[in-house]
Amino acid sequence: MLAYYKEKSYDKVNESFVKMKDKNVPQDLTSYCIALSALRDAGDLQRVLELHKSMQEQGVVLDRKAYSIVFDSMGKAGKVMEAAALFLQMQQQGLKPDNVAYNSLLHAFSRSKMYGQAESLFQDAIAQGIALDPVIFFTMIKMYADAKMPKQAHEVLLKLKDRRVKAPEYAYQTVINAYARANCFEEAEHVFNDMRSSGCKIREVTYASMIKVYAGLKNEIAAVKIFEEMVGNGYTRSVVAYCSMIDLYSKMGHIEKSVKVFDDMKRSGCHLNTWVYNIMIEMFGRLGRLDDALNCLEEMITKRVFPDTVTYSTLIKAAISLRYYDKGIQLYECLKSLGLELDTVFVAVMINACIKSKKYTVLESLVLDAQKAGVTMDHRMYMSILKAFSDAGLLEKVKWFKSVIQEPPDQILDCSDS
Template identity: 25%
Template sequence: MLLLDAYARAGRLEDSWWVLGEMKRRGVRLGTAGYSTLVRLYRDSGMWKKATDLILEMQELGVELDVKIYNGLIDTFGKYGQLADARGVFEKMRGQGIKPDIATWNALIRWHCRVGNMKRALRFLAAMQEEGMYPDPKIFITIISRLGEQGKWDELKELFDKMRNRGFKESGAIYAVLVDIYGQYGHFRDAQECVAALKAENLQLSPSIFCVLANAYAQQGLCEQTVSVLQLMEAEGIEPNLVMLNLLINAFSTAGRHVEALAVFQHIKDSGMSPDVVTYTTLMKAFMRVKRYEKNRFQKYIVKWSVLVVPRIEKLGKCCMMRLLQWIKWDIIEIGTPAALKWLLC
């Protein structure tokens, strides 16, 4: 079983089938944990149709289906757009007296949001709250984004008012602010007003709340407000971490302000923090956007390499992002110096 689980997690399909064949040859029967692994394997390999046969097989063999297996099946059907089957598994699960957990509700809401079926997604959200479960912040971000895309801002306001009436005051306060950031109301376009509103709700400000607010501003490219969130965070005695600074790079990237994004990157290094994969990919995204803009405007552009310890050459079609990758790899230039910026930004 350990070998099967390891191969399944690594996505090694052929090796997983070999282990299953060996188990069958030796008369070893799969238990609940084994079938759960198999469901995950089908999901990750795009073999959702086999999941249907798996249910029948488990029933014939008398294998008990637990919440983990049901969640895996729901997630598998949802991932490949078979939402009717996902709902059928959910109803069967409840019919057998198995109580859905937060992962069950998250999967149902997430996949219905993905296809734009917000009516059902909101029904599942309401049902989850009726079960006394605290909403997952990631799910709310998904709901906000989808309803926002559909222009249903009044429905969002109504949703959060209901949440507060049901006792989810803390979550309602946080996400009512998010709605105003994402939405058309404009009440909380200023970060300071956001924090003041949360304090008025007697909400204990935490690093995670500041991250949520910063992310909301960053996704819209509201750079000054993202910076303001970091300043307010420091005023509360909370030191900004790498996650927050990555969000700030993303805000500048979204706004097309690659100079400031690079300055934040240099600040991360100067502060003794180690940039992670998110830092580098977000920074590269900023330079990719610059490339698109310059290409549309000039069609061709020349990149000069004299700042590097290599022969001076000129090439057409190279972009700032490629040089950034090479500098990171070679570590031969101190990013953030005036000379580097001059050549980096063409």
């Protein structure tokens, strides 16, 4: 059984286990643990629970390893309170939970967003002298980071350091990202400096995160310094890092620098994705350089990088601002032909384009397309369409529009091209 398990031949593990049972071969706890592990790793959580029940009925006494496997499976199956009860049962049997047991139950609480219970269990692990393993701390850090609670994630990281246990790189990285996502850029910078002073190796993902942080702080000098350090250390293919630098230069008005970084990105062999092209298209569109923006779209298609709704929405908005209404309508038809989904922002942009260009037939088609896509219009969008049909003397279209779209509450979404 063990050989099959090491080969990840989980079906064969369970076949062997069943054959042993059918032939009345005594099954010890080791055999049960291998069978439990195979079922869990194969994702067959229900059978883990069934086997655990069978073990109870046969009076098989579980050890720490068996308990941990069942905790983990119960948590993944959403049976968190059952896992907690089993944890208590383990303690009542005189088995002191180890790091694996605590971490399994912490994961279960974390997956179910039971933050209070996870924190209590974590404190219990510390009180029992268990929580010396960075893995347990990281489970808590990741839980708080995923819950968008960066301060709490940082506090757990500091607790790990207070216990004179060296925090791993991924723990720092997770806290930095949590602060960055919350736009707490100064706090993210503080954690990064702490990470550097601790002697942790800085890798590509952390460099990329810090470039985003310095972009958020609009600290061009620091961002460039980190970017150059990253490239100097051989990390030359980070999409996030390149995109963040391009976006930073774009927002600070350094257009030629943005273009240079974009060209460097292409030469480096870094994977070009929709995100970076959308940044370039937005920059050119904002500057009124529609031809350059359209060239980016053409290059995307040539390189088999697929445009999304944001790509076309940005291009259409740029075309409208330059009064190239026909081009905006043409781009809308391209979006439809590609089967891309409409969203509220895109529909708002197109309403503005159709009204300004007096393309009422296209506007009527847009209403139906939006309705089919499940896009809900707000009051501003609704009244803009109603007024456009009315001002054009298209009373039949006014009547039709009222019949297909119910007037929404008066909550405004800006449909202007500003």
